[in-house]
Amino acid sequence: MNPRFRRRTGLAAALASPLAFSACARERAQHQSHYSQAEIDEAMRTPTEIDFWTWVPGIEKEVALFEEAYPAVKVDIVNAGQGAAHYTKLRTALRARNGAPDVAQLEYQMIPSFAITEDLLDLRPFGAADLADAYVEFAWSQVTGTDGQIWAIPQDTGPMGMLYRDDIFEAHGIGVPATWDEFADAAGRLREADPEVYLTNLAPGQGAFFAAMLWQAGADPFAGTSGGDLRVDLAGEAATRVARYWGDLAEQGLVSVDADFNDQWYQALNKGKYATWIAPAWAPTFLESAAASTSGKWRCAPLPQWDAGSEPVSSNWGGSTSAVMSTTANPVAAAVFAQFINSDRESTETMAFEQFLYPPAKAVLEDPAFAGQELEFYGGQQVNGLFAEIGATVAPDFQWAPFQDQVYADFTETVGTAFTERTDAVAAMEAWQAAVEEYAEYQGFTVNRS
Amino acid sequence: MTATAEAPRAAARRPEGTRRRALAGYLFVAPFMIVFAAMFAVPLIYAAYFSLFREQLVGGNVFVGLDNYARAFTDPAVWEGLGRVGAFFLLQVPAMLVVALALALALDTGLTRLSRFARLGVFVPYAVPGVIATLMWGFMYGPQFGPFAQLAEKIGVGVPDFLGADLMLGSLANIVFWEFTGYNMVILYAALRAVPGELYEAAAVDGAGQWRTAWSIKIPALRSALVVCMVFSIIGSFQLFNEPNLMQPLAPTVIDSSYTPNLYAYHLAFTGQEYNYAAAVSFVLGLIILVGSYAFMLATNRRSRS
Numbered sequence: 025m026n027p028r029f030r031r032r033t034g035l036a037a038a039l040a041s042p043l044a045f046s047a048c049a050r051e052r053a054q055h056q057s058h059y060s061q062a063e064i065d066e067a068m069r070t071p072t073e074i075d076f077w078t079w080v081p082g083i084e085k086e087v088a089l090f091e092e093a094y095p096a097v098k099v100d101i102v103n104a105g106q107g108a109a110h111y112t113k114l115r116t117a118l119r120a121r122n123g124a125p126d127v128a129q130l131e132y133q134m135i136p137s138f139a140i141t142e143d144l145l146d147l148r149p150f151g152a153a154d155l156a157d158a159y160v161e162f163a164w165s166q167v168t169g170t171d172g173q174i175w176a177i178p179q180d181t182g183p184m185g186m187l188y189r190d191d192i193f194e195a196h197g198i199g200v201p202a203t204w205d206e207f208a209d210a211a212g213r214l215r216e217a218d219p220e221v222y223l224t225n226l227a228p229g230q231g232a233f234f235a236a237m238l239w240q241a242g243a244d245p246f247a248g249t250s251g252g253d254l255r256v257d258l259a260g261e262a263a264t265r266v267a268r269y270w271g272d273l274a275e276q277g278l279v280s281v282d283a284d285f286n287d288q289w290y291q292a293l294n295k296g297k298y299a300t301w302i303a304p305a306w307a308p309t310f311l312e313s314a315a316a317s318t319s320g321k322w323r324c325a326p327l328p329q330w331d332a333g334s335e336p337v338s339s340n341w342g343g344s345t346s347a348v349m350s351t352t353a354n355p356v357a358a359a360v361f362a363q364f365i366n367s368d369r370e371s372t373e374t375m376a377f378e379q380f381l382y383p384p385a386k387a388v389l390e391d392p393a394f395a396g397q398e399l400e401f402y403g404g405q406q407v408n409g410l411f412a413e414i415g416a417t418v419a420p421d422f423q424w425a426p427f428q429d430q431v432y433a434d435f436t437e438t439v440g441t442a443f444t445e446r447t448d449a450v451a452a453m454e455a456w457q458a459a460v461e462e463y464a465e466y467q468g469f470t471v472n473r474s
Numbered sequence: 475m476t477a478t479a480e481a482p483r484a485a486a487r488r489p490e491g492t493r494r495r496a497l498a499g500y501l502f503v504a505p506f507m508i509v510f511a512a513m514f515a516v517p518l519i520y521a522a523y524f525s526l527f528r529e530q531l532v533g534g535n536v537f538v539g540l541d542n543y544a545r546a547f548t549d550p551a552v553w554e555g556l557g558r559v560g561a562f563f564l565l566q567v568p569a570m571l572v573v574a575l576a577l578a579l580a581l582d583t584g585l586t587r588l589s590r591f592a593r594l595g596v597f598v599p600y601a602v603p604g605v606i607a608t609l610m611w612g613f614m615y616g617p618q619f620g621p622f623a624q625l626a627e628k629i630g631v632g633v634p635d636f637l638g639a640d641l642m643l644g645s646l647a648n649i650v651f652w653e654f655t656g657y658n659m660v661i662l663y664a665a666l667r668a669v670p671g672e673l674y675e676a677a678a679v680d681g682a683g684q685w686r687t688a689w690s691i692k693i694p695a696l697r698s699a700l701v702v703c704m705v706f707s708i709i710g711s712f713q714l715f716n717e718p719n720l721m722q723p724l725a726p727t728v729i730d731s732s733y734t735p736n737l738y739a740y741h742l743a744f745t746g747q748e749y750n751y752a753a754a755v756s757f758v759l760g761l762i763i764l765v766g767s768y769a770f771m772l773a774t775n776r777r778s779r780s
Contacts (some may be wrong), residue, residue, distance in 0.1 A: 112744045140531055185606065229726030252532035286723050287612075291619040298685065429745050437730045444727040445639075468530035 067356035135375025150359035163384035166421035176345035182304025227284035228440035239339030300377030305382035525753035542754035551732035563711035565649035574658035591622035597656035
């Protein structure tokens with residue numbers, strides 16, 4: 025053979041090999057489109073080991089319940105970090121096609137980001153559709169793909185409400201604001217009454233909070249996105265309204281703009297710098313430990329509304345699901361596990377009462393033992409019951425971007441920065457839109473604005 | 475008979491011995507070379523190769539040649555980041571090296587009482603892991619509940635916003651200064667200990683005092699050690715990552731995702747999933763550091779020769 029020719033083909037083969045790699049990366053293990061009950065039973069009797077990545081402390085209890093019900097299946101729990109740290113490792117393992125778990129915790133907003141890379145297993149063949157009615161509507165719609173796939177099973181949720189300092193409100197004669205207009209008015213009055221206290225803090229790096237605000241206002245910026253077609257509209261009427269409202273409050277210095285979930289913020293909560301925290305259903309438990317010194321001073325109320333007259337609307341911030349990775353070698357065991365821990369009565373109750381995860385399961389939400397729990401930290405208020413009522417008002421439709429972490433990063437650099445620097449937040453929404461469009465085009469999406 | 479038989483045997487033994495000795499040499503080097511190849515050379519080559527592709531979320535993977543490099547060289551985020559670490563270098567390194575030099579000279583005079591204690595004290599910050607140091611300083615910088623802010627409030631003066639856009643680079647420089655002054659001092663001090671005693675004796679005979687000795691003997695003797703410190707500092711400054719990454723949660727809108735080139739590469743890979751482009755940006759940064767360090771060494775070499 026001509027050596028020169030050989031060298032060339034060798035080079036071509038070498039250059040082509042990542043293409044080959046990525047071809048295998050996309051080619052997941054082929055799974056069946058339907059499993060009969062007999063097949064599922066058979067698989068669950070076969071000794072199997074599955075890996076479960078989660079950052080929920082104490083999840084061992086729910087896992088033990090599963091292992092009791094299915095003694096042949098052993099579950100290994102791995103805590104790979106929380107949030108971004110977890111997703112980074114998960115993505116790396118999935119890309120490396122080595123070391124990825126069978127089941128992983130995924131927050132709702134990350135589902136489309138892992139679906140677009142074909143890393144999630146559709147759970148319909150395993151009878152997941154039967155569970156639809158067991159969960160509140162908005163939670164189920166969040167785990168449902170654009171073509172009806174069931175990408176994950178809801179674990180917990182975070183309907184948005186408002187935690188407020190009853191003592192501060194009382195001292196300054198401020199009533200609990202029911203609308204955003206009243207809220208802005210209260211913000212002004214509180215600033216005048218006590219320059220040390222802000223009505224609330226608007227964290228400029230917290231895209232998840234801002235997304236919840238958009239959701240409540242009826243903006244659905246990524247609605248209509250499907251596969252490689254990205255629809256994004258961050259400058260529509262509802263979104264502009266939200267940006268103008270918070271931008272004005274920040275610009276006038278009526279709310280503080282401190283970064284959240286860091287030491288300064290915890291201290292500020294303890295020392296009474298913020299009179300409210302616009303926060304989801306998982307926040308009450310979180311606050312009990314983060315601001316322990318303020319016990320008894322807090323109360324909960326529904327989220328302020330845009331329109332005083334119409335039916336109340338809320339949204340969701342946070343909460344997680346259990347998703348099965350498409351790389352799994354044990355699809356049946358993994359799918360049954362994801363369904364079991366989030367639907368078995370005892371398991372969901374353990375999550376609600378021992379891990380303090382706010383449940384999406386109707387059965388637990390309706391349980392008087394859960395809804396009627398009186399929390400001392402909130403002056404004996406039945407906080408869970410209030411959030412259950414709020415949960416029923418969460419708008420069911422809100423679509424996440426197929427690269428939500430990038431969207432959040434762009435938010436911080438545009439709108440979040442405008443909040444910090446007290447510049448035009450509405451103009452920053454345009455910049456956010458442009459950044460998302462640019463990124464999406466670079467990643468090969470076809471971008472539509474409306 | 476015996477003599478003739480002995481000679482070829484001895485001749486045959488020698489090359490075998492050399493071979494064995496050579497083999498032993500390779501064996502001694504092997505543990506390093508294997509780890510070096512597996513953990514450094516291979517990943518580096520793979521990353522270089524990887525940077526020639528572009529894998530999209532939609533549309534798969536294609537060979538794009540040097541496109542990623544063309545993009546990196548025209549990407550304002552890369553250049554802003556480089557400008558920022560360049561400013562950081564000018565802000566931080568001269569001050570750090572001057573102080574490290576002064577401390578090393580002071581220790582070397584032997585006049586300082588408790589010189590062992592002082593040496594240890596200055597060096598201890600280097601022994602504190604960078605992560606801990608940054609968290610600690612981050613706490614101290616706190617604009618409202620940090621100790622500086624509390625103190626300023628007690629006295630009744632305004633406190634500078636250490637974590638604001640204007641002062642952030644200075645705040646980061648201060649952390650790095652605190653961490654690495656002791657380290658550089660130890661390098662310089664060790665070099666001073668190696669200066670032959672006769673030089674000092676000669677200086678004393680000539681009537682030179684402490685200042686004169688420091689200026690005319692010690693500092694020239696430190697030349698090559700200073701060059702080493704400088705090269706480490708160039709590399710360290712341009713690769714700035716830990717400190718801004720850990721400070722990001724305290725000021726997410728000030729330290730954006732392209733605050734330093736390394737932070738940008740990290741963000742590209744792990745937030746944006748632009749792994750190929752992240753690899754290209756890393757290589758561009760590596761190249762710039764290489765050129766910068768080399769240019770510095772060349773310049774100092776030439777000056778010392780002239």
